[in-house]
Amino acid sequence: MTQLSPSILAADFARLGDECRQVLNAGADMLHFDVMDGCFVPNISFGVPVLQSLHKALPEAFFDVHLMIRRPLDYVEAFVKAGAGCITFHLESESDPGETIDAIHAAGCKAGLSIKPGTPASAVLPYLDRLELVLVMSVEPGFGGQKFMPSALEKLKELRAACDARGLSPWLEVDGGVDAVTGPECVAAGANLLVAGSAVFGKADMAAAVRGLKSL
Numbered sequence: 001m002t003q004l005s006p007s008i009l010a011a012d013f014a015r016l017g018d019e020c021r022q023v024l025n026a027g028a029d030m031l032h033f034d035v036m037d038g039c040f041v042p043n044i045s046f047g048v049p050v051l052q053s054l055h056k057a058l059p060e061a062f063f064d065v066h067l068m069i070r071r072p073l074d075y076v077e078a079f080v081k082a083g084a085g086c087i088t089f090h091l092e093s094e095s096d097p098g099e100t101i102d103a104i105h106a107a108g109c110k111a112g113l114s115i116k117p118g119t120p121a122s123a124v125l126p127y128l129d130r131l132e133l134v135l136v137m138s139v140e141p142g143f144g145g146q147k148f149m150p151s152a153l154e155k156l157k158e159l160r161a162a163c164d165a166r167g168l169s170p171w172l173e174v175d176g177g178v179d180a181v182t183g184p185e186c187v188a189a190g191a192n193l194l195v196a197g198s199a200v201f202g203k204a205d206m207a208a209a210v211r212g213l214k215s216l
């Protein structure tokens with residue numbers, strides 16, 4: 001079944017706890033936590049203290065942490081301590097991918113690897129059997145509300161085929177411009193975890209948006 005990870009980047013930060021509770025009560029499977037450092041991407045979002053507070057307020061929630069930062073390895077421990085359920089970092093970052101995956105696992109957390117639109121799916125293959133999650137970006141990371149790039153669909157297909165061929169079943173997640181129109185295309189291409197920011201938190205009826213995307 002397709003799972004949904006609403007991106008809190010699109011939430012009203014003055015009402016963050018309440019909005020998270022609303023989407024979880026409506027059936028969201030986890031919360032997508034976008035960390036941006038102003039270096040790896042040209043935007044700054046939020047970090048460890050915000051995760052700590054949310055984790056305390058919502059102890060049952062699973063946090064799908066997406067690190068868009070230059071040196072993810074340096075922050076693994078802090079995010080795990082703050083309540084991360086899975087930590088996804090970028091292959092294009094400065095940290096060694098193998099070392100970072102090991103550090104995430106050693107800290108007792110699930111590990112995810114993400115690729116930007118310009119990086120081929122094949123770059124993930126050497127790490128595939130060590131990952132609980134693979135994240136295909138369908139926009140340039142940095143901002144919510146961008147248009148879905150259909151080139152992500154080919155990558156999802158390629159990664160789904162590689163997982164099937166090796167008997168692996170990590171989450172295959174897609175992030176950026178996912179909504180009721182592009183979501184079904186991603187699922188058809190092999191994604192089983194959809195990130196949606198504006199298509200959930202940007203809607204007047206967030207619960208209905210969650211139910212709609214969950215039904216794909």
Ligand code: DX5
Pocket residue numbers: 007009010032034066068139140141142143144145146175176177178195196197198199
């Ligand atoms: C972009 C972030 C996304 C973003 C998605 O860099 O990684 O998670 O919040 O937002 P939408 O769904 O609005 O494209």
Ligand code: ZN
Pocket residue numbers: 007032033034066175195
């Ligand atoms: Zn994200």
